[in-house]
Structure formats: structure tokens, C-alpha cells
Amino acid sequence: MTQVGEGHETAADEAGPVLTFGAPSAGEILAERYQLEQHVNNDSAGRQVWRGIDVVLRRPVAVVLRHPGGDSAAEMLQAAVAASRVLHPNLVGVYDAIDEQQRAYVVREWVDGESLRDLIAAEGPLDPSRAITIARSVADALTSVHATGMIHGNVHPGTTLIGDDGRVVLADARADEADSVEADIRAVGGILYFALTGRWPHAEVGSSALPDATRDSAGNPAAPRQVRAGVPAYLDDLTMDLLDRRVAPPAAEALTSELGRLDSATEDEEFEDVGPLRFVQGGGGSAEPTRSARKILIGVGALVVIAIIGLVFGINAINNSSKPTASASTPAGTDAGAQPGADGDPSAAPQGDPVKIPLTADMVRIVDPPKGGRGDTGKSQYVVDGDKNTAWEMSYYKQPNFGGLKDGMGVLIHLPKARTLASVSVDVSTPGAAIDIRTGTTDPGDTSNGDKQIVKTYTKLSDADTEANPGTKVNLSGFDPDKQYQYVLVFLTKLPPNEDGQGFKVNVNEIELYGY
Incomplete structure (x- = not known):
């Protein structure tokens, strides 16, 4: 999406318009108005970014072209039309959006800079x-x-x-x-x-x-x-x-x-x-900035401890009793050796940093929707054995979308009881896999129909389309801290090219789950 370059420094081509179709070239004039001068770069969607000049208004422009036009360019053109309606000094101005079917292009403000x-x-x-x-x-x-x-x-x-x-x-x-x-x-x-x-x-x-x-x-x-x-x-x-x-x-x-x-x-x-704005739940933007939320909490905590200590000593002095009383740091009736929340009590609110949740072979299974051969059943044990040298080795597919046979494949994690979760870490063999997290309320069974129900009813944590991850260590989050989860599906929807260049495949080495 980058537009770089020194901006327009030369006049338009005096030889006149060169009206052509297909691949653009320097000197060509688009729509009898926008002359292309220099190919700057290609963006991540494969569109070409050119520095040009509006030969009517004599101003520099940036031209973003894509091939072909038509329906495949509709999203780009619609976004440009919408953006042209918003005028702001910190937004690049959009001047024109044209579809020639063979190609489509957006003409916008040229910014001298980087x-x-x-x-x-x-x-x-x-x-x-x-x-x-x-x-x-x-x-x-x-x-x-x-x-x-x-x-x-x-x-x-x-x-x-x-x-x-x-x-x-x-x-x-x-x-x-x-x-x-x-x-x-x-x-x-x-x-x-x-x-x-x-x-x-x-x-x-x-x-x-x-x-x-x-x-x-x-x-x-x-x-x-x-x-x-x-x-x-x-x-x-x-x-x-x-x-x-x-x-x-x-x-x-x-x-x-x-x-x-x-x-x-x-x-x-x-x-x-100055202190940072500590955003309130709801994101309404009405929160007042504070000097230091952490300092306030520490101060309040210290006052509470002092008050409890004073109360305990006051009661001892009045009663002159030798009976044990609650300590300053332990509420009455609480086992002094207990650590609240340490046993994974799902009723405990998230406190401190998330910890790794131990996963065993009986807590995971492969989900392979219909049209899958279910030949991977039993391989899920390798993703939780703590050994990255062992893996769930998937089959080859001719296309990255599992050959068009199914929506994807994944590993279902079934926790003994619901608890608050933070993130999932997935270690794969090759960059480029698209992976998301989905959650549900039950496991309908380790069968083709059961897997079909899981893919149909489980909810993705993020509404955004899953993109291919550029690394082999994929960290996924999005869990609601106010909710508890028992069934988590780590789902692969797109495979990267295999390392030997034959088909598409990835191995899942390890899956780690973190929570409170």
C-alpha cells in the first residue's frame, strides 16, 4: 500500500496521449486525463502504484491499477468512492475511480514523502x-x-x-x-x-x-x-x-x-x-485520565491492610484473649496455606499473567468434516506431547483450501471444566497457514456427523477473515475475559505450499493453551 517517490517534477509528455489497454506503460494517458510517469511499486494485493500527473489540472497524482477490472475490482472501486466523500487533512484525497473491465484504477492525491x-x-x-x-x-x-x-x-x-x-x-x-x-x-x-x-x-x-x-x-x-x-x-x-x-x-x-x-x-x-487514559468497559470514550491507576490501587490496598491490622490489634487489646485471630494478610476462615485460584477455579477472575494449561492426549482430538477420510484420527496426541519433533502430519492437497473438499481441519480441545482463557499458541512446520480459534458448548461426538456439527455451530472468536500467518509460531487470542470456555477448536482453513513444492501441506507440531 506504499506510495513512495519524489513527486512530480517534469511536465506531461508533449508527444500526446498514448491510449492503450492491458499492461500500463510510462507516458500512457488514462481516461484522457491521467498520464503515467513512473511505476513506483506493487502493493500486497498485486496492484500497481504509479506516479502520474493530471494533465487537465496540472497536479501530481498517484494511480493504483489492477488487472482485471469488472466484478473482481468492485471492492477496490467501492472503497475509493466511499473514501472520496470524506475530506480531512490527514486522509489522502481520492479524485477518481474508473473501471475499464480489462483493468480498473483509482486516482488519488500524490504525497511527497514516504x-x-x-x-x-x-x-x-x-x-x-x-x-x-x-x-x-x-x-x-x-x-x-x-x-x-x-x-x-x-x-x-x-x-x-x-x-x-x-x-x-x-x-x-x-x-x-x-x-x-x-x-x-x-x-x-x-x-x-x-x-x-x-x-x-x-x-x-x-x-x-x-x-x-x-x-x-x-x-x-x-x-x-x-x-x-x-x-x-x-x-x-x-x-x-x-x-x-x-x-x-x-x-x-x-x-x-x-x-x-x-x-x-x-x-x-x-x-x-501525565497519566494514561485507562479505558472503561464499553469504549464510550468518557473515561477521565488518571495520574496512575496502579499507584491508586497500591495506595488503597495499603490502607486496607493497615485498617485490618489496626482492627485485629484493637480486638486483641479489648478481649485480652489468647485465641488465635485472623492475620492481617489472611481473611478469617481462610486456610493460610491456600492460594486462591491456583487450582484453576473457573469462578476466579483473571489475575496476574496467564499460565500454560496442561493438555493431555485424552483432552484433544482431530476434527475432520465430511468429505474427509478421517485418516488423521489419533494423531492429535502429538500436538500436546511437549515434543516439537513429533507432529500431526497432514496429507497433501492439490489446492490450499483442502482441495475444495471441506472448510478445513483442526484440533478440538476439551477441558475438564470451563475456565477463563487468554490465548492459544500453535507451532507449525511451514509459514503461510491460515488458522483461527472457534468455541462451542459441546462435543457432539468423534464421528463425521459430529465433526460436521462442530464446524457448523462453533463460533469464531474474530469476525475478521483469517489471513495466512507469515511465521511458524502462530499466537491467537480474542477470548472474552468475562466468559469461560470448555471446548476450543484450533481450525486450519488454508494450507501453505509444501516444502518440496508438491501440493499444499503443513504439520502441526505443538498446541499450547494459556489461561487463568
Whole structure:
């Protein structure tokens, strides 16, 4: 989605229009108006991005072409038409959208500058103040987009353009039914994370060719302050709140206001005198910023402990009794040696970091919907044996979508009892597999009909279309912290090319489940 280049510096071709069809060429004029000057690059969807000039208005333009046009280009053209209705200084202006059937193209504003992706590649992570300024501009653009009822759907370092004049603009909206306002807001957290660390958190904001976030053994992304020095605590907290699906996101307008407040603080070099906005559940954007939520909680906890100690000593003094009383740190009637929640009690609310849940062979099975031979039955034991040298070795298929025979295959995890979950980590043999998590309330049986019911009735944790993962370590999240789960399906919907170039195949080495 990147538009790079030095901008228009030469006049239009004096030889006149060269009207052709098919592959574009320098000097060609499209729609008798837009002359192509230089092929800049191809985007991730295979579309060509050209620098050109509007020969009528004599202004530089960017032209995004795809082959063919017609129905296959409908989504691109519809997104361009919708984007043209929103005018904002932080949005790339869209001028035209044309379908010639053989090809289709969108004409938009040319920005002299480079993408955030290319800027980080050249200069490395940015200083906090510049990261805040860029994120604020993106959030402000989304405020305008969301106000019209639209969704951008493509907030990414490659679509965030930094002009030579310092202007930050968001380009190439392409939302579909699977995108959401929440995904746009989470992606602003991704922009902050990328600007501060040079990495893009795949599981939290979408797969990308960019390097994934550094993660701990539970699959959680390392906070920016853990990756590099000099990131203020408030900015670190804000970034991680935006990426944490357990924290409801704010409205774009509230996020813009918060980033503006932080931007002003950086100008005055008062980095530690502001606190992050701790978003309230519901994401209404009405939460008031606090100086430090953690400090307040610690202070309240200390006061409670002091009060309990005072009460205990007061009772002892009055009664002058030798009978044992409740200690300051242990409520009366509680076993002092017990650790609440340590036995996996599903009624306990999530506390602390998620832990790995032990899985055994009798807790997993292969799900192979109808039209599958069910020849993989019994191989699920290899994905929970703790040995990455053993694996569920899948069969070859002629096409990545399991040869069109079925929606996919997966591993069903059946926990002894429902509990609060955090994430699933999947280790596969080859990059490029598309994997999602689905949940249900029962296992209808290890049969073809049972597997059919599972695929039909289980619910995906994310409404977004699953994309191929660029790595062999896939971390999946999206569990609701207020819900408990007993049946979890790790489902593969697309296979990567086999390592020997013959067909499509992947091996699942290990599956790990994390919860509280």
C-alpha cells in the first residue's frame, strides 16, 4: 500500500496521449486525463502504484491499477468512492475511480514523502514524541471516517504516509464486512507499537509481512519499554491498552483527544507528569485520565491492610484473649496455606499473567468434516506431547483450501471444566497457514456427523477473515475475559505450499493453551 517517490517534477509528455489497454506503460494517458510517469511499486494485493500527473489540472497524482477490472475490482472501486466523500487533512484525497473491465484504477492525491514502514526501515524506531504525533494524526483521520459511519479497514505502517512537509496522511481504505471500528482503533495501537519498536503485533492487529512483536513464552507481546529504553510509562501503558482485547477500546474521537493531550505534554517535556487514559468497559470514550491507576490501587490496598491490622490489634487489646485471630494478610476462615485460584477455579477472575494449561492426549482430538477420510484420527496426541519433533502430519492437497473438499481441519480441545482463557499458541512446520480459534458448548461426538456439527455451530472468536500467518509460531487470542470456555477448536482453513513444492501441506507440531 506504499506510495513512495519524489513527486512530480517534469511536465506531461508533449508527444500526446498514448491510449492503450492491458499492461500500463510510462507516458500512457488514462481516461484522457491521467498520464503515467513512473511505476513506483506493487502493493500486497498485486496492484500497481504509479506516479502520474493530471494533465487537465496540472497536479501530481498517484494511480493504483489492477488487472482485471469488472466484478473482481468492485471492492477496490467501492472503497475509493466511499473514501472520496470524506475530506480531512490527514486522509489522502481520492479524485477518481474508473473501471475499464480489462483493468480498473483509482486516482488519488500524490504525497511527497514516504510510508511509516519505509521510514522505520531507514531510520529505526522513532522517539516517543514523534510516535505520538503520527498516531494522533491517524486517530484524527479515523474520527472523521467513523463519523460518517464508514470503516477504514486498512490502518497499517504501509498506508500511513509521512509527507516531506511533516503532514501525516492515511491512505487506501478498503473495509469490507469483516472489518470493524474496534479493529481500526486497535490498529492505532499497532501504529504506536511499530513506531516505538519497529515491530507489528500480528495477533493483536492483523498479520503482515512486517516482523512480529517480540513475545514471551505465553505468546504475549513485550511492552515497548521492554524492547527499548526511553519509552515513557504513560505511553507504554496506552499502547498496550489499545492492543489488549480485554480492555474495551475508546472511540476514535476520545483517542484523538488523549493523544493530543500527550502530544502537548511532550512539547513541554513533562513526560512523567501525565497519566494514561485507562479505558472503561464499553469504549464510550468518557473515561477521565488518571495520574496512575496502579499507584491508586497500591495506595488503597495499603490502607486496607493497615485498617485490618489496626482492627485485629484493637480486638486483641479489648478481649485480652489468647485465641488465635485472623492475620492481617489472611481473611478469617481462610486456610493460610491456600492460594486462591491456583487450582484453576473457573469462578476466579483473571489475575496476574496467564499460565500454560496442561493438555493431555485424552483432552484433544482431530476434527475432520465430511468429505474427509478421517485418516488423521489419533494423531492429535502429538500436538500436546511437549515434543516439537513429533507432529500431526497432514496429507497433501492439490489446492490450499483442502482441495475444495471441506472448510478445513483442526484440533478440538476439551477441558475438564470451563475456565477463563487468554490465548492459544500453535507451532507449525511451514509459514503461510491460515488458522483461527472457534468455541462451542459441546462435543457432539468423534464421528463425521459430529465433526460436521462442530464446524457448523462453533463460533469464531474474530469476525475478521483469517489471513495466512507469515511465521511458524502462530499466537491467537480474542477470548472474552468475562466468559469461560470448555471446548476450543484450533481450525486450519488454508494450507501453505509444501516444502518440496508438491501440493499444499503443513504439520502441526505443538498446541499450547494459556489461561487463568
